[in-house]
Amino acid sequence: MVLRLHPVSRAIGRRQMSNTPNVPDHYGATDLRRQVRQALEQSGLRPGSSGWKNIASLDQFHARGLAATEDLAAGMGLIAGETVIDIGCGLGGPSRYLAATFGCHVAGIDLSQPFVDVARMLAELVGLEDAVDYRQGSALDLPFGDATFDHAWTQHVAMNIADRGRLYSEIRRVMKPNGRFAIYDAVAGKGEAPIYPVPWARSAETSFLLRRKTWRRSWFNPGLPRFPGTM
Numbered sequence: 300m301v302l303r304l305h306p307v308s309r310a311i312g313r314r315q316m317s318n319t320p321n322v323p324d325h326y327g328a329t330d331l332r333r334q335v336r337q338a339l340e341q342s343g344l345r346p347g348s349s350g351w352k353n354i355a356s357l358d359q360f361h362a363r364g365l366a367a368t369e370d371l372a373a374g375m376g377l378i379a380g381e382t383v384i385d386i387g388c389g390l391g392g393p394s395r396y397l398a399a400t401f402g403c404h405v406a407g408i409d410l411s412q413p414f415v416d417v418a419r420m421l422a423e424l425v426g427l428e429d430a431v432d433y434r435q436g437s438a439l440d441l442p443f444g445d446a447t448f449d450h451a452w453t454q455h456v457a458m459n460i461a462d463r464g465r466l467y468s469e470i471r472r473v474m475k476p477n478g479r480f481a482i483y484d485a486v487a488g489k490g491e492a493p494i495y496p497v498p499w500a501r502s503a504e505t506s507f508l509l510r511r512k513t514w515r516r517s518w519f520n521p522g523l524p525r526f527p528g529t530m
């Protein structure tokens with residue numbers, strides 16, 4: 300889904316970061332860089348000899364992989380030279396796809412330092428290190444000034460975030476007027492609870508699915524909703 304940001308809806312201030320202590324645990328990994336390097340070596344991939352497509356089965360960390368990224372990007376109308384922020388960039392597959400395909404510069408941020416380290420390593424492997432930039436940080440306190448990016452992008456991240464109001468306030472804040480926001484996320488069907496574990500959470504403690512209608516309200520009215528007991 301791609302949404303256009305209306306200039307008058309941007310004026311929302313920065314707030315304090317809320318706690319998401321268990322999300323990095325869920326996405327944590329011991330010595331992830333070494334494990335990924337080994338897997339790449341076993342597949343015969345070496346710096347300079349690999350394109351971003353060669354690693355797309357590894358670095359697109361969401362349902363439907365690269366095909367989902369291509370579908371989402373198709374609605375964005377990106378132009379070479381534009382800047383995009385990828386919130387919850389994971390291993391960086393989507394950001395490298397956007398940079399390589401559209402000539403955009405993409406800044407990825409992620410709560411998990413091991414993921415950020417591997418995202419940088421993979422960018423170097425495929426020669427895209429000048430087109431992307433990764434740093435550790437929270438989606439609820441984006442480490443960028445107001446109106447920094449032309450557009451914003453996020454795939455399979457919001458379902459880990461309780462305070463959607465704050466998430467969308469932060470995204471609006473760092474986007475320029477008339478920017479576009481692309482989101483691909485899991486939503487609750489009829490509202491029934493998932494059967495845990497699910498790929499993004501081991502328990503309800505870090506899973507915050509919204510129904511589609513509530514999701515739309517939370518974007519257009521960033522004061523809503525909050526999940527009781529999590530803030």
Ligand SMILES: C[S@@+](CC[C@H](N)C(=O)[O-])C[C@H]1O[C@@H](n2cnc3c(N)ncnc32)[C@H](O)[C@@H]1O
Nearest residue numbers: 359360361387388389409410411437438454456
């Ligand atoms: C399922 S992965 C998706 C990664 C990437 N967007 C992709 O599609 O390949 C979810 C990512 O969101 C990150 N994440 C979850 N909550 C976050 C938060 N509050 N701030 C920043 N990143 C977050 C996790 O660390 C993880 O890397």
